[in-house]
Amino acid sequence: MEKCKLEIACFNLQSVIIAQENGADRVELCANMNEGGTTPDLEITNLAKKELSIDLNVMIRPRGGNFVYSDFEFEQMKLEILAFKKLKVNGFVFGILKEDGSVNKEQNKELVALAHPLPCTFHRAFDVVKDVNQSLESVIECGFKAILTSGQEKNVVEGIDVLAELVEKANNRIVIMPGGSLRSTNIELLKEKTKAIFYHSSAITGSRETASGDEVKALKANL
Template sequence: MINNISVEICCGSLEDCLAAQSAGADCIELVTAHLLGGLTPSAGLLYKVKEKVRLPVSAIVRPRAAGFCYSDEDFEVMCRDAKEFARIGADGIVFGFLQPNGNLDYERCARFLDCVGDCTPVFHRAIDVVEDMLATAERLIGLGVKRILTSGGKENALAGAPTIRKLVQQCGDRIQILAGGGIRANNIAQVIAQTGVKMVHFSGTAYREDTSTCRNPNLNFGASVLPPNENFIVVNKNNISDIMTNI
């Protein structure tokens, strides 16, 4: 902790977690797929991180990209993941459920919280799209959520600083407000000063090269362009049938 500010680093691998610990982080949010906003990590990854890293680790439960209104099947998997993460020893579980209109899905949140065991429940940036962030924070407090990660409903935490400050002032010590989103070396001091938060969240990522596919640069092992924020990829039964009829 530096100047009474706790630092959480978003990490996508065991190597990331060890680097965050070495750099002086206070805690870790464990995810995969940084470019998709962070998806559920594997149980194996969480197990090894808990084995080798001494920092508190919160694991996100988010099965896909795009929004936060999930199918019944997705919800079943998410509950199973939360129970497994609690069994492995996660210190926190990060989650968020919204209705189709973008407001809090209170019932789903309540049911999911039954699955987190003794882990600290953390509501992620799904709160940044709700109609009334202050009222939603009150509902999350009532549910027993202990921390909210937010950019203040804006593209980054600095732009959303006025709303984050309102959350901090309204919630007091009833829930921890964690500022995150676009935090960099050149703005972190401003974010802290303008919001009054005692905890910040960022990734500090950079690119690293893997040359193993360079022999055949024409191949693409993922999407060349990410879909719009409101879209995610699914298996389509009709597309499968159309292809299989040509076997």
């Protein structure tokens, strides 16, 4: 069986370094934890890239709130992808929906094409789509390589059945990456039930927005 991997969502440079030092396989860099993550600062990303030997994925999300974007916001997302590509990041994380809760195939395809050859992950916008199975097919059709999801619940444990179903339905066509209150205390259960191969956690255990080295180690050890 393929060895399971761990991605750490980082909201500052300190977390990036902690993630790498304690065995993470990849970093997802974002800003604004309280908004659920938005596009990080270009300079901080550049510094992070210089610190890292592991992969660095960057979130492209102009604001918190819903995942339906104005023309102006969409243009902003395109410009951000081009700017971050110049920094030689390893991939992008984004997701655009339509007003009716379906995947906006046209806009997502455009961003995936712009990001090429870098891989793209469809983020937790997936947790608010109306039709999970139809959306899975739409995301695959758009050319995404992974979906970050809690199984449409507020955390991965509550969404575990949907996550297991998604992994099965994806059938190796796309990586289903459980994320959302994933911790070292529940990752074994998730692994056993979902059979996913990539997992996502902020590894934040206190009130600060910085990853805990011990938690990253424990997450990795329990994979």
